[in-house]
Amino acid sequence: MFSMSDNNNGLCMQELWPSGVHSHLCSRWLLPSLGQDRLIYQGPPRAPSHRFLPVVFANLDPARIPDMTGVDSLDPPSPAAKAVMMGFNAVHSLPFFIDAPLPVYHELWPRMWKWVQFLEVHQHYWHNYEGEAPFMMNLFRALSPLLLHNENLALMVHATPGVHAFVARFWTLLPVLHAGDHIIRLCYFLSCCGPKESCVEQFIEACEHNPNLLASLLVRHLDAAIIGCQSHQPEHPPATLVCRVDILSQFTWNMKSHGLASALLSAGLVPVYAAAIAPFASFRNPELGALSWSFVAGVLSLISSGPGYPHLPRALKAGLLQSLESYTENAPSQDQFPGPSALVGFLDGLLPRSMVYYPVVHALASALPKFLEMTGIRAFNASPAIGQWADFVELAQARVRDLEYFQSPEYIHRRACDNLECSVIQPAAEFKCCSACRRQYYCSRACQIVDWRRYGHRESCTRLALADASSLSSRDEAFLRLVLLRDYQAKKAAILGWQLEYMFENDGDTNFCTEFDYSGGQCTISVEAATPSMAYTRQRMDAAASPHSKLALHQVVVNNGQTDVTLPYILRSDSSMLSDGLQRIWESLDPVEDAAESRKS
Numbered sequence: 001m002f003s004m005s006d007n008n009n010g011l012c013m014q015e016l017w018p019s020g021v022h023s024h025l026c027s028r029w030l031l032p033s034l035g036q037d038r039l040i041y042q043g044p045p046r047a048p049s050h051r052f053l054p055v056v057f058a059n060l061d062p063a064r065i066p067d068m069t070g071v072d073s074l075d076p077p078s079p080a081a082k083a084v085m086m087g088f089n090a091v092h093s094l095p096f097f098i099d100a101p102l103p104v105y106h107e108l109w110p111r112m113w114k115w116v117q118f119l120e121v122h123q124h125y126w127h128n129y130e131g132e133a134p135f136m137m138n139l140f141r142a143l144s145p146l147l148l149h150n151e152n153l154a155l156m157v158h159a160t161p162g163v164h165a166f167v168a169r170f171w172t173l174l175p176v177l178h179a180g181d182h183i184i185r186l187c188y189f190l191s192c193c194g195p196k197e198s199c200v201e202q203f204i205e206a207c208e209h210n211p212n213l214l215a216s217l218l219v220r221h222l223d224a225a226i227i228g229c230q231s232h233q234p235e236h237p238p239a240t241l242v243c244r245v246d247i248l249s250q251f252t253w254n255m256k257s258h259g260l261a262s263a264l265l266s267a268g269l270v271p272v273y274a275a276a277i278a279p280f281a282s283f284r285n286p287e288l289g290a291l292s293w294s295f296v297a298g299v300l301s302l303i304s305s306g307p308g309y310p311h312l313p314r315a316l317k318a319g320l321l322q323s324l325e326s327y328t329e330n331a332p333s334q335d336q337f338p339g340p341s342a343l344v345g346f347l348d349g350l351l352p353r354s355m356v357y358y359p360v361v362h363a364l365a366s367a368l369p370k371f372l373e374m375t376g377i378r379a380f381n382a383s384p385a386i387g388q389w390a391d392f393v394e395l396a397q398a399r400v401r402d403l404e405y406f407q408s409p410e411y412i413h414r415r416a417c418d419n420l421e422c423s424v425i426q427p428a429a430e431f432k433c434c435s436a437c438r439r440q441y442y443c444s445r446a447c448q449i450v451d452w453r454r455y456g457h458r459e460s461c462t463r464l465a466l467a468d469a470s471s472l473s474s475r476d477e478a479f480l481r482l483v484l485l486r487d488y489q490a491k492k493a494a495i496l497g498w499q500l501e502y503m504f505e506n507d508g509d510t511n512f513c514t515e516f517d518y519s520g521g522q523c524t525i526s527v528e529a530a531t532p533s534m535a536y537t538r539q540r541m542d543a544a545a546s547p548h549s550k551l552a553l554h555q556v557v558v559n560n561g562q563t564d565v566t567l568p569y570i571l572r573s574d575s576s577m578l579s580d581g582l583q584r585i586w587e588s589l590d591p592v593e594d595a596a597e598s599r600k601s
Contacts, residue, residue: 352521
């Protein structure tokens with residue numbers, strides 16, 4: 001289309017250089033023995049030599065950008081068509097001059113960028129390209145040498161207004177499953193700017209202040225790179241694919257640190273990450289093996305983040321258990337990398353702790369049977385976490401049985417009126433909550449007034465309204481109440497013995513609570529002294545106490561994904577038989593001999 005010649009319309013080469021460029025070129029590239037009109041050429045064979053750089057400058061002159069008004073095609077040899085084609089070729093010839101001094105590119109880049117913008121707008125003139133994406137790929141390839149050569153050039157490109165918008169538009173046109181070299185260039189583009197604080201803001205601005213669009217694009221490309229890892233494409237070695245995922249993951253974490261986690265999660269980041277764990281097990285060399293362990297630990301950290309384990313159900317539904325089992329079965333040597341500790345911690349800590357949350361158990365109710373059907377007893381046999389896995393399965397199956405009962409028509413969620421003088425215990429749906437705090441429930445307006453005036457709700461209402469809800473939704477709390485009730489019923493006799501033991505050790509003191517600790521997964525029950533944090537609940541109980549009390553103080557400890565949370569509960573009974581019997585047993589037993597018998601029981 002266009003041939004570079006030694007002159008341009010009769011001008012000598014020196015006259016074509018912008019001011020200040022010629023001296024830089026002479027100081028670096030000119031051979032004294034060959035004279036100042038000869039430039040060193042070290043590019044690929046048949047590529048334009050540096051002596052043609054002034055022609056590129058001339059062809060990229062913004063003054064040559066034609067007015068395309070009324071131009072329907074570039075086929076006729078019109079002046080506009082000739083200028084466009086020369087500018088197009090000049091843009092794509094820049095990789096041959098990439099080792100030019102930086103001042104040269106300070107002059108050259110603004111010209112190139114104006115032409116890139118012009119060519120993008122008028123890309124419909126290129127009939128030989130099918131659709132927009134291939135043409136945009138060519139334009140991006142023209143920019144990529146500036147991003148890959150050195151940091152100064154990359155910073156120059158990143159600082160140009162409109163560049164990030166151009167890349168964002170390129171992302172939107174990119175085929176989802178394409179794994180060509182342009183994605184690698186995009187990864188390098190992100191790696192150049194990813195660690196910098198302004199990067200995420202620039203990309204959000206480029207996406208028209210739409211973080212959801214940016215998150216969607218990022219997850220799509222991460223998914224494409226992971227699919228490339230799984231397919232073992234011969235043209236893309238594992239190292240390239242893993243590094244690509246690593247770069248995109250770094251940018252993902254950068255976005256997450258800027259408060260965009262919700263956008264990433266809405267775009268499907270967790271399922272993509274959950275499915276990505278398994279293919280990373282095949283990388284055996286130390287560098288990739290360490291990276292794979294790091295990636296797995298990072299994914300598990302993401303899944304466990306957030307109060308109430310909001311991401312874990314989505315990961316379980318996306319096949320997290322299968323990915324983890326496949327990874328541990330084929331993972332690199334566990335002596336070389338720290339990954340097993342992350343996996344053991346996940347199976348021994350995170351998963352069991354989450355078993356009191358309804359969405360997690362609901363997801364496991366479908367995910368766990370499918371997984372066990374596929375793997376059977378061999379699951380995690382190759383992992384040091386086999387013991388933790390067996391304990392988790394036992395706990396999970398018990399919680400799934402609780403869930404089945406919770407969802408059955410036979411189960412009715414019952415609760416007691418929060419007026420401690422009232423003995424009404426009925427279905428929870430029949431109560432009305434306090435409209436201010438939405439924490440206390442009453443069977444009638446009269447009971448609410450009694451609690452307001454006599455039992456301290458007037459003073460506590462505002463505090464309860466502002467208090468942390470401990471990440472328990474109404475459905476979570478209803479499910480937790482069922483789990484608590486069933487664990488209490490299963491251990492009722494033992495709890496009575498532990499309460500007597502506490503009374504023996506504390507001279508008959510009944511200011512205790514029964515603690516149900518779920519923060520480690522399996523419920524551990526103990527009888528402890530009522531803590532100051534339970535003073536309000538204790539005062540309410542004492543105010544309502546009678547010689548025949550129907551109340552018992554319990555506290556429940558759960559881990560909400562960030563910290564342990566203590567929740568006070570008052571156990572309400574239809575009669576005072578339990579408290580009366582406990583007191584009579586205490587009064588009739590010998591405090592020395594029978595204490596030992598109580599411990600044995």
